[in-house]
Amino acid sequence: MSALSAADLLQAARDVSAAALDKPLRYFRSGFAVEQKADESPVTIADRETEAALRAAIAARFPDHGILGEEYGSQGLERDIVWVIDPIDGTKSFISGSPLFGMLIAVLRAGEPVAGIIRMPALGECYGGAAGGGSDRDGTPIACRKGVPLKKAFLCINEANGLMADHPAVFQRLMQTGAYQRLTYDCYPYAQLASGQIDAVVDYNLQPYDYLPVVPVVEGAGGVITDWQGEALTLRSDGRVAASASAELHKELLETLAG
Structure with missing residues (x-):
């Protein structure tokens, strides 16, 4: 098989x-x-x-x-x-x-x-x-849209309640990041990213069945998806996820997460 x-x-x-x-x-x-x-x-x-x-x-x-x-x-x-x-x-x-x-x-x-x-x-x-x-x-x-820098990006922030409680400084930075921010949940923002409708997604406190299925969809559309440290997502990842429409945008997003 x-x-x-x-x-x-x-x-x-x-x-x-x-x-x-x-x-x-x-x-x-x-x-x-x-x-x-x-x-x-x-x-x-x-x-x-x-x-x-x-x-x-x-x-x-x-x-x-x-x-x-x-x-x-x-x-x-x-x-x-x-x-x-x-x-x-x-x-x-x-x-x-x-x-x-x-x-x-x-x-x-x-x-x-x-x-x-x-x-x-x-x-x-x-x-x-x-x-x-x-x-x-x-x-x-479908394909991610390219050429959008972070300052002009449409950013979806998933699981904002948990982020605000556990990482308030990260949440505050994200809310000041990009041209538009939207508080969202679950899997649909990754479909929007892969379709070229938004530019980035930040997620938190996920399980492997939440994040592993979206990886091939985002990557196949030309995007980048990793953990917050930029490492590939696996069954053993810590549930913190960042996804971007391009490598350049992803670098900026990871820098924002790191502070």
């Missing part, structure tokens, strides 16, 4: 995510119970049914691949190919009726994300990227 190309894995991720679309859409803007997990984050039946459907489809198609998911943990992380899935990225958006929740899938080979999906069920959009193959939205190629 390791002979599968990045493009093959991306198509497989498209297929399994499309097959699971009915799960979140069945419950969206309808009555359902909301539970609290041990970390006090919300979870719903839609999260669990969507992940169960994704895991079953992956296991049926690729029984020798590993899987890491938000709701049901990990198996086979030592295997050459590992799928990393977030069934509903943005459960708070989902339970409040906002359409800006996503379904995220990354496929890792030897620990590196080589294919990724940002699927937006309520918006009817799917963003995909594969190593060496570019990125697209529903089959149409």
